[in-house]
Amino acid sequence: MRFPWRRENGHPKALRWAVLKNRDNGNLTASQITALQELVADRGATADAWVIKEKLSWIQKAPTPRAARWRISNYLKVMREAVTDQPLLTPMAKALTTLERHAEQVVRRWLSGLTNxxxxxxxxxxxxxxxxxxxxxxxxxxxxxxxxxxxxxxxxxxxxxxx
Structure with a gap:
């Protein structure tokens, strides 16, 4: 019994693969799209964690370093509020703290254009x-x-x- 909350909440089976796929590629099946819609409507901790992960790609799409700085600060402010009351989202809060600590290095990516x-x-x-x-x-x-x-x-x- 690894994930008992899945059975209690009754999430569809297609949800597992839907949350792992990139939503922007358009490679989601109809059942996966339905599963994601049900997840967001559920408004649980799993839904909040998925939304936090998906909104992170918004930062990557910033056209300039200045826009990236603004998006990071806006993202951290909004997402910090989402994770404060939920103990299940402690790992997400830790990830947000890491992003906040390394925000300037993330912005430098736009200046250098290099990757690892x-x-x-x-x-x-x-x-x-x-x-x-x-x-x-x-x-x-x-x-x-x-x-x-x-x-x-x-x-x-x-x-x-x-x-």
Missing amino acids: ARLEGMNGLFQAARSRARGYRNETNFIAMIYLIGSPVGRLLDQAKST
Whole structure:
């Protein structure tokens, strides 16, 4: 009995996948749309948590850093009121506090235009190397393998072969 409130509230089965999908892509089924409408009409803690998550994408769509700052402050003010009275939303309150603490770094994203996608991709390669080897005898060998995977040596060798 992991989630007893689901059975008590009678949420539809389609709700589980509907809350995980991106609403803006338009890839929700009719039953998932109905489930989300029922969720919002329910006005429970689950509905509030979903609305808080969905409204966060509003900040990402800000066209300028100034607009992002305004949206973050507005978002925090409105959502803070939604989570104050509900003990089930304590994790959401913690997430809002984290956003408030790092708001300036979030705004800097608009100025730099950079993401950590390249680092995440390299980390995936390193994790794959670790799992393939099922561990290395020592730390030095693992570090050497990371340098070999992360360095452009393979591309340099391919270029040398083609010339």
